[in-house]
Amino acid sequence: MRNRATPWFFLTPFLLAFTAFFITPVGYALYLSLFIKKRSGFGPAKNVFGGLTNYVRAFQDSDFLHSLLNILLFLVIQVPLMLLVATTLALILDSVKNGFAQRFFRTAFYLPYTVPGVIAGLLWGYLYSKNLSPLNQITGLKTDFLSSGILLFSIGNIVTWTWTGYNMITLYAALQNVPPDIYEAARIDGASNWNVTRYVKLPLLRPALTLTGIFSVIGTMQIFSEPFVLRPLGYVPDNITPNTYLYLAVARDGNFGYGAALAIVMALFTFILSGFFLRNVRGEA
């Protein structure tokens, strides 16, 4: 008979680390978020219990709400576009029969993912620079890619450049895992290429699309490095994303309670959006 304690023995290391660096911080953030800084007289500000004051303030903070709006814009434009391109490329690559060409394109598409977000931000920061951008050199224009009108698109481009290949590989791997006899059967039934794509491949891609979609939503909510490294180069507002706003607000006035409340609102936002996404993707079937 196996010992009842055995699974817990194997779980202990993970659960210990998980409790220390996940549960405890989240619990601590919840606790912190209930305290506000209060100044009385000339003394230094004191932390006093404020109930849900910080949360009320978060929902009235137009700078913070604006950063959430930017993220919504990302979710509506950048994420679908990226997944559309990734799916298209995965489907095309899946039909490439030449082994060398397939490996070459796969590697080329994947390389940007190996570039850390900060480094990608640095590199594109140079490429966006008015005076040395190769694009400006070729076209002879003096486009400022970091001006307020197109800044969000410039950041979106960095994210797209980094992550499309990664998503493409996930989708492509899912296609490669499909047993070939499914296609064979579809062919025998006289299905055209387009029909095979539409009625066989795309439905088979659903779980992979769900996964890439969820990770894209989570990743988008957390965009930080790219705008953060672009800040010295041009006018990047503090509240370009919720994460930059939160970090800069806390770094500036050390109001951890408010920062914690913002972080928790962001976490809830992520949960709601992911749930919304999951329900819609699953529900369509």
Place this chain on the structure above:
Amino acid sequence: MTATQGFQEAKISTAPTRQKPRREGFSLLQFALLLLFCVYSLLPLWWVITTMTKDNSQLYSTFGLWFSSPSHFVDNLRTLFTRDDGIFVRWLINSIIYAGASAVGSMLFAAMGGYAFSKFNFRGRDSLFNAILATIMVPSTALALPIFLLMQNIGLINTYWAVILPGLVNPFGLYLMRLFWDAGFPTELMDAARVDGASESKIFWQLGLPLVSGGLVTVALFSFVGAWNNFFLPLVVVNKDTLFPLTLGLSVWNQTSVSSGQDPIYTVIVLGALISILPLIIAFLSLGRYWQGGLASGAVKG
């Protein structure tokens, strides 16, 4: 939608030769799309390689997508490794320590935890597993902020531990390892070993682990990349430059180059950026089948 057009075109072109249909249509348009995206993916990296061969003034005066001179490359390399008493080497070593510790630690924890979830039935198993998986959605900021305060309380701020310890938890790695245990280690084999009198730890370490080695490499690789790329956590928990990882160090160099305006070292930073991504490129090229396998198994069940 361009993909649609491509596939429809392919269909039409194969129509007259019904007798011997091509297995999959592949049109010029599709090839053009692949090529176009290939250029988009590689061009910034090509720019990095050409920029290494320039000094700072040539960055502005020469064409961005072509080389300048090998001697500047040597100069850049020398500056990169000697500036600020060769602190770049320190950053490189720090990144290796942070990412290496995260890879080994989270791999081991995920392997053990995934084993428990895959091979044992215990009370509350599924709800615990789902709860852990759901935490993937918690933004890293929500964690980094309280982690900073907690680390400060126990005096770990500005130590290696402040970056290493939080990197040991990888819920997605746990999820992947459970899938690998499900698929790679049959329960019958376990039961047979028990009948033969093998101890639980022997079954795990000697019998089980070798069978899921692919999963171990996958999780280690993902954790390594995650830690190597991490910027936010080190930004928050270390402010001594001798403890910076490459990501943080290079961004600080860039910031001072921009803000001070004098003696900017952009081309040196670009070279540093390339060196910072080389280990990941090598890892992915040599271990490619593992990450693709990992992504596939995650996606199929996801």
